[in-house]
Amino acid sequence: MSTNALYVGSVGKAFQVLNCFKGTPGDLSLTEIMARSGLDKSAAQRYTYTLQVEGYLEQHPATRRYRLGKRVLDLTFHFLRTHELVEALNPIMLDLSKATGEKISLSLHDGNELVHVVRHQTKDQHYHAALVGRRIPLYCTAGGRAYLSQLDEAGQEAFFLSTELFAHTTKTLTSVDAIKAELRKARENGYAQAVDEFIMGETGLGAAVVNECGVPYGALHISGSSYEWSAQSYAEKFAPFLLKAVRQFQQRNVY
Numbered sequence: 001m002s003t004n005a006l007y008v009g010s011v012g013k014a015f016q017v018l019n020c021f022k023g024t025p026g027d028l029s030l031t032e033i034m035a036r037s038g039l040d041k042s043a044a045q046r047y048t049y050t051l052q053v054e055g056y057l058e059q060h061p062a063t064r065r066y067r068l069g070k071r072v073l074d075l076t077f078h079f080l081r082t083h084e085l086v087e088a089l090n091p092i093m094l095d096l097s098k099a100t101g102e103k104i105s106l107s108l109h110d111g112n113e114l115v116h117v118v119r120h121q122t123k124d125q126h127y128h129a130a131l132v133g134r135r136i137p138l139y140c141t142a143g144g145r146a147y148l149s150q151l152d153e154a155g156q157e158a159f160f161l162s163t164e165l166f167a168h169t170t171k172t173l174t175s176v177d178a179i180k181a182e183l184r185k186a187r188e189n190g191y192a193q194a195v196d197e198f199i200m201g202e203t204g205l206g207a208a209v210v211n212e213c214g215v216p217y218g219a220l221h222i223s224g225s226s227y228e229w230s231a232q233s234y235a236e237k238f239a240p241f242l243l244k245a246v247r248q249f250q251q252r253n254v255y
Contacts, residue, residue, distance in 0.1 A: 013039060017047045018056065018068070027065035076132070079117075085209070085218065086118055089249055093120055096222065096245045100238055105221040106209075107136065107143050112163045114143055114219060136198060139165055139179050140172045143206030143219030145192035149183040150208045150216040156183065171196040190246075191239050195231045202226060203234045207246045220246055 002012070020028060020036035028036070034044045048066055051057040055071030080086050089106050097104045097120040107114035113135045138144030138159065148156060165174040173179050186192035191207045204223035208216040222242050224234060 013043065014047050014051060017051060021068050027060060027067045029065050088252055090118060092245050092248050093118060096241055100222060100241050102222050102224045102238060106218065107221065108218040109147055112138055112159065114138065114147065139163065140168060140194060140197040142192045142194040142204035143221040145182055145186050145194065146206035146208040146219045147216045149186035149192060150210055168198050169196055169200050173197060190243050193231060193235055195226050203229055203231060205235060205239055205242050207242050209249065
C-alpha cells in the first residue's frame with residue numbers, strides 16, 4: 001500500500017477485494033475474501049456489498065459466494081475501444097491470421113510481464129490460454145524476449161535483477177546467460193522464438209512493437225503446435241509474415 005498522501009486507502013481496499021479473484025478457480029466466500037485481502041470481517045462485508053451494488057461483484061443467491069461482476073467487462077471494452085495501438089494493429093492481425101492460419105496475439109508490457117489484449121484464434125486450444133488479459137513472463141516467451149531484446153543493456157540488467165527465473169516446463173531456460181544469448185539473436189533477426197518453454201506443445205514467434213524512438217511497449221505474437229513443426233521450419237515458414245505485419249504497423253506511426 002502506498003504511503004503517498006494522495007493515496008486513498010478506502011479505494012485501495014476496494015481493489016484488495018477485487019484482486020482476491022485473480023487466479024481463483026471458482027467463487028469465493030466472505031471468509032475466503034477476508035483471508036486473501038487481509039481485511040477484517042466488518043470491512044470485507046462493507047467492501048463486497050458496495051462492489052456488489054456497483055456491479056463489480058455478484059453474489060450467488062443460494063451459496064452466498066461471490067464472483068466478479070459483468071461491470072468489470074465494461075472497463076475492458078472501453079480500454080480496447082479507445083486504445084490507438086489496438087485499433088491500428090487489429091486489421092493487420094486479422095490479415096496475419098488469414099495468411100498463416102495460426103494464433104495471433106498482441107500484448108502490452110506491464111512490469112515484468114506482457115498482457116494479452118487482442119487474440120485471434122484459428123485452432124482449438126486450451127481455454128485459459130486463449131483469453132484476453134492473460135499475463136505471460138518476459139524471459140521465456142517469444143513476445144517477452146522480443147520486448148527485452150529492444151532494451152538497452154542497463155534495462156536488461158535491471159530486469160534480470162528484479163525477476164525470479166523459474167521453470168514453467170522442463171524446457172524453460174532459466175540461465176541468464178542462455179536467455180541473453182536468445183535476446184541477442186532476437187535483436188539480430190528482428191524476432192524471438194520460444195518452444196515448449198511456457199506451454200508444452202507450443203512454438204511461438206514474437207516481434208517487438210516500438211515507438212518512433214525505438215522504445216518497446218509490447219509485442220506481436222504468432223504461435224502454433226510444436227508437435228507439428230520443428231523450431232526451424234516454423235520460423236522459416238512464419239517469421240516473414242510476422243516481420244511484414246510489424247513493418248506495416250510501424251509505417252503508420254500511430255503510437
